[in-house]
Amino acid sequence: MKFQGTADYIASHDLSVAVNAAITLEKPLLIKGEPGTGKTLLAHEIAKALDKPLYTWHIKSTTTAQQGLYEYDAVSRLRDSQLGNDKVDNIANYINKGKLWQAFEADEKVVLLIDEIDKADIEFPNDLLLELDKMQFFCYETGEEVIAKHRPIIIITSNNEKELPDAFLRRCFFHYISFPDRETLKEIVAVHYPDLEEQLVESAMKLFYEIRNQRNIKKKPSTSELIDWIKLLLVGKINAQELDDVMEGKSATPFLGALLKNEHDKAMIR
Incomplete structure (x- = not known):
């Protein structure tokens, strides 16, 4: 798989090299650059160029790493148990899969965009180290080990609002999108x-x-x-x-x- 831009996205030589290097190394591509230089759009165009599904996880200041894996809806389960709903017998009915889980269980290689990672708490990147490195995590509620069927192409954008931890940076391929000539x-x-x-x-x-x-x-x-x-x-x-x-x-x-x-x-x- 080689990315060289698309009809709708002009990619510089350096950017194309960075994308293809990250794909080859199977490492997340960390993209920084001025706002408005096409960091978020890049993931959409990579997915289009490689004909792969795109999963987008937009990060906010309140986002936690756990939300990218899954969330257990205990409130709904309690309500259903009070109503005598049979679905309470299967706890999996109350597991809401996050974007990482969805990308991991996809039947083909997908593009996963983690957009504006620097908006989250400083510990957020560290909380994803194992998942991004080993491409697996454990669901304690169901006792299930979730392992990626295909390692996704991960694009991570940052506006440099916060410094990212060294341990996280070590696991990424980095590219700064300079303002075009x-x-x-x-x-x-x-x-x-x-x-x-x-x-x-x-x-x-x-x-x-x-x-x-x-x-x-x-x-x-x-x-x-x-x-x-x-x-x-x-x-x-x-x-x-x-x-x-x-x-x-x-x-x-x-x-x-x-x-x-x-x-x-x-x-x-x-």
Whole structure:
């Protein structure tokens, strides 16, 4: 299995190498990068390119590692026992399988996305060490040893909100998605807007980089924000000359709120 991007996702050479190395080593691929550089989308495109099912586990601040394995619904079992429901005799009826269990029991190799792992408690990654390393865990309620039928392709994203434990990092293949160079960014724009006028693309990207390269802004606009901004330019029928006028200081940047997301940064840019 080799990943080289898709028609909808332009993957750099380094990113393709990282994905294929992680698959070869059968290690989780830990992806970091600026927000909006396509970290989450990568797992979807890997699944599409390799024609594999995708299981997505979105992590929140309240998420525990146990939820990825399974949860025992003791409350429902108690209620059913009071109602005389026969299903209480089988405790397995009250085991809610998590995304890891679902991926482990799949009849084929799947892609498992653990999205924004750094949102969870600092102990969360450590609590998954054995499961990610050995691809198995024990369900105490049923006495069942759950072992992966096929080792899933695991993609883990992080926005660097917290440092991840060394023991966890050791088990991963790491890649940082750098902001794309100008030519790659043009390819990405072309994927979303294949019929866009060349001069409008040039003027839009020139203004975009001018804004992004400002030293004093706190949140630099990302690839996804550029795509949104271009969509608004098309809807607003903004032409290349109008964007050139902005560069010359003759007018204000149209739809600036699509690129800059706080009042400090908007105050820095006209």
